[in-house]
Amino acid sequence: MNKPLPDPVPASIEEAQVRWQSQYDAQIGDDAPVHNRSGIPIRPLYTPLDIDAARFDQDVGYPGEPPFTRGIYATMHRGRTWTQRQLIGLGTPATYNERLRDILAQGASAVSLIPCNSVFRGYDMDEVDEELLGTCGVVCNSADHMDACLAGVDLASTSCAMNDPSPFTLLAFMLATARRRGVDWRAISGTSNQSDCLSHYVANHMFFRIALPGARRILVDHIAWCNEHLPRWNPLSVVGQHMQQAGATPAEAMAFTLSSAIQYADDCVAAGMSPDAFLPRFTFFFDISLSFFEEIAKFRAGRRIWARVTRERYGARDPRSWRLKFHAQTSGVDLTRQQPLNNIARVTAQAMAGIFGGLQSLHTDAYDEALSCPTAYGARIAVATQNILREEAHLTDVIDPLGGSYYVEALTNEMEERIVAVMDDVEAAGGMYRAVEAGLVQRRIGESARRFQARIDSGEQTVVGVNAYTVDEDASARPALPKPDAALMRAHLDDFARWKTRRSQSAVGSALDSVARAAHSRDQNIFGAVVAAAEAGCTHGEICGSLRRELGFGHPLIAV
Amino acid sequence: MNADTMRLRPKVLVTKIGLDGHDRGSRIVAAHLRDAGMEVVYTPPWQSIDAVVKLALEEDVDVIGVSSLATDHLIVPKLMRALAAAGLGDVVVIVGGIVPDEDEKMLVDAGVARVFHPGASLDDIATFVADAAARVRAIRFPAEDLAR
Numbered sequence: 001m002n003k004p005l006p007d008p009v010p011a012s013i014e015e016a017q018v019r020w021q022s023q024y025d026a027q028i029g030d031d032a033p034v035h036n037r038s039g040i041p042i043r044p045l046y047t048p049l050d051i052d053a054a055r056f057d058q059d060v061g062y063p064g065e066p067p068f069t070r071g072i073y074a075t076m077h078r079g080r081t082w083t084q085r086q087l088i089g090l091g092t093p094a095t096y097n098e099r100l101r102d103i104l105a106q107g108a109s110a111v112s113l114i115p116c117n118s119v120f121r122g123y124d125m126d127e128v129d130e131e132l133l134g135t136c137g138v139v140c141n142s143a144d145h146m147d148a149c150l151a152g153v154d155l156a157s158t159s160c161a162m163n164d165p166s167p168f169t170l171l172a173f174m175l176a177t178a179r180r181r182g183v184d185w186r187a188i189s190g191t192s193n194q195s196d197c198l199s200h201y202v203a204n205h206m207f208f209r210i211a212l213p214g215a216r217r218i219l220v221d222h223i224a225w226c227n228e229h230l231p232r233w234n235p236l237s238v239v240g241q242h243m244q245q246a247g248a249t250p251a252e253a254m255a256f257t258l259s260s261a262i263q264y265a266d267d268c269v270a271a272g273m274s275p276d277a278f279l280p281r282f283t284f285f286f287d288i289s290l291s292f293f294e295e296i297a298k299f300r301a302g303r304r305i306w307a308r309v310t311r312e313r314y315g316a317r318d319p320r321s322w323r324l325k326f327h328a329q330t331s332g333v334d335l336t337r338q339q340p341l342n343n344i345a346r347v348t349a350q351a352m353a354g355i356f357g358g359l360q361s362l363h364t365d366a367y368d369e370a371l372s373c374p375t376a377y378g379a380r381i382a383v384a385t386q387n388i389l390r391e392e393a394h395l396t397d398v399i400d401p402l403g404g405s406y407y408v409e410a411l412t413n414e415m416e417e418r419i420v421a422v423m424d425d426v427e428a429a430g431g432m433y434r435a436v437e438a439g440l441v442q443r444r445i446g447e448s449a450r451r452f453q454a455r456i457d458s459g460e461q462t463v464v465g466v467n468a469y470t471v472d473e474d475a476s477a478r479p480a481l482p483k484p485d486a487a488l489m490r491a492h493l494d495d496f497a498r499w500k501t502r503r504s505q506s507a508v509g510s511a512l513d514s515v516a517r518a519a520h521s522r523d524q525n526i527f528g529a530v531v532a533a534a535e536a537g538c539t540h541g542e543i544c545g546s547l548r549r550e551l552g553f554g555h556p557l558i559a560v
Numbered sequence: 561m562n563a564d565t566m567r568l569r570p571k572v573l574v575t576k577i578g579l580d581g582h583d584r585g586s587r588i589v590a591a592h593l594r595d596a597g598m599e600v601v602y603t604p605p606w607q608s609i610d611a612v613v614k615l616a617l618e619e620d621v622d623v624i625g626v627s628s629l630a631t632d633h634l635i636v637p638k639l640m641r642a643l644a645a646a647g648l649g650d651v652v653v654i655v656g657g658i659v660p661d662e663d664e665k666m667l668v669d670a671g672v673a674r675v676f677h678p679g680a681s682l683d684d685i686a687t688f689v690a691d692a693a694a695r696v697r698a699i700r701f702p703a704e705d706l707a708r
Contacts, residue, residue, distance in 0.1 A: 117579035135631035466679040
């Protein structure tokens with residue numbers, strides 16, 4: 001009979017590590033260094049030596065309690081999965097409504113309205129090139145238009161995100177619609193998705209802008225007004241997504257977002273609001289790139305930092321104030337025009353990173369977004385991707401399933417260090433407004449964008465179908481483009497012109513006067529005046545025009 | 561640098577017309593062309609067509625690069641007509657960004673020299689711009705003029 005083999009000599013972890021390292025070094029050959037997008041060097045293996053088990057309570061803990069590394073709710077996705085919120089908008093209000101109902105019937109659970117770029121830029125449809133109307137979002141210029149956009153949608157029970165930059169006319173139009181339908185404003189829920197004026201200055205020059213001091217004042221007024229009148233509305237969404245799409249690394253994007261949130265919270269405190277009155281309604285919006293583990297660590301680290309900031313800097317006592325509650329969107333920059341169906345795989349991986357990162361709400365990009373505004377077919381696949389991940393793939397059975405992974409915990413710690421270092425730079429510059437006015441943030445984002453492009457150009461970062469695995473493609477296989485119907489748009493323009501002459505001109509004139517007066521009065525709330533103007537029949541372009549005249553236009557602050 | 565070699569340096573205007581402001585691409589391209597030795601005039605987004613024509617005239621550019629990520633390419637034909645009307649029909653116009661195939665044909669028919677899509681290499685763009693600028697210069701400043 002064979003003698004049993006002797007057990008291997010028990011080794012300490014340190015000894016085992018040395019043994020493995022020598023094996024690794026002998027076998028790996030040419031081991032190119034690996035860095036993630038935030039510049040953190042990534043080792044080939046992580047072990048108990050990379051984390052401090054004694055710091056479990058401070059660094060990891062339990063979901064639903066500080067430091068919230070594992071999630072902001074005790075039940076997380078096992079209790080309630082994320083909100084499926086697809087961004088849509090195209091054409092006229094009637095076209096939008098048709099697409100919205102389709103998406104809701106397919107499983108989307110909330111509304112997200114994206115208006116035409118003309119709306120983003122503060123104009124009515126009769127003030128811009130007709131060719132551009134409705135090509136990227138719905139042409140919504142009045143309370144009547146909003147009523148048509150949301151026909152058949154129960155405003156008391158459906159969360160509505162409005163992609164609505166300052167001065168928040170879309171929300172004002174929705175409130176006017178709610179009043180007409182007899183819906184109590186206190187039941188209205190959703191988010192002002194584009195309220196973060198700093199992110200527009202830094203990264204996404206897409207939105208109507210009032211010169212920064214005016215935009216800053218309007219935002220504080222908006223938060224105060226919503227806190228008073230709309231208890232279920234989130235007046236602020238601090239946006240890291242724009243900055244990461246513009247080129248910020250994941251760590252930089254999280255840092256600039258949290259620094260912006262600090263700036264806004266400082267402003268609210270200065271305006272006399274109590275932190276526990278406004279912090280529970282702060283929400284966040286992040287990008288999810290294809291750097292899978294880095295994104296997960298970004299979200300875990302961000303939650304930890306925000307829990308610390310809200311308690312230590314603001315003395316918040318309400319646990320709702322401590323929670324980094326966020327919506328996330330899969331990164332469009334990572335999608336390719338080449339072999340567009342491959343984007344479904346990319347979006348799936350990005351969405352999984354967001355889910356493991358503990359998001360509250362998710363938009364998955366359609367595979368055809370690198371070709372055009374998404375087709376209905378592309379949008380359906382994006383919704384189905386979420387349905388599959390949520391209900392077929394068993395991703396939600398366990399809370400924070402990657403928690404405790406040596407790599408994920410170590411990377412969370414390292415991402416936190418990087419993020420805090422950038423936040424310290426912003427603080428040293430005098431806060432986000434100062435840092436943006438000085439061009440510091442824009443420069444940093446521009447440099448990171450170029451660095452990443454250089455990695456793609458050199459082949460260091462593979463992009464399938466672009467710098468590797470390229471194939472000759474049949475362009476006819478690409479989807480047919482969604483284009484707004486020119487005849488419908490012309491009719492929409494004609495209706496608008498007729499309606500404008502039928503309005504009570506005196507009501508419109510006096511409401512616009514009130515907006516202008518509020519802009520110069522510290523005692524009046526600008527957003528309150530905007531809501532009244534929307535109810536009086538003022539258009540989006542009229543309200544924006546009035547504020548542009550009173551508070552000055554915000555020119556781009558660009559550093560190339 | 562003497563006047564003639566200055567004149568031989570390609571001069572390119574990188575801009576965005578219309579309503580959208582996604583400028584990551586235009587900034588990266590502008591910086592790359594600058595680093596490739598060209599003279600780059602860069603504008604913020606939201607330029608009107610009139611403003612671009614005026615700038616092209618004042619700055620005497622060889623090439624105009626229009627970046628479009630969100631359908632603003634649909635008004636590039638208007639820009640082409642305005643350039644021609646201003647006597648700038650020889651300026652080479654290129655477009656970069658998200659341009660669907662059927663719209664690319666419309667742009668080429670309107671006189672756009674080339675459309676660069678997502679994934680285009682920066683070096684390819686620089687080579688194209690340099691060659692285009694050389695062609696424009698050859699027409700505007702025939703060799704005998706330069707030799708004088």
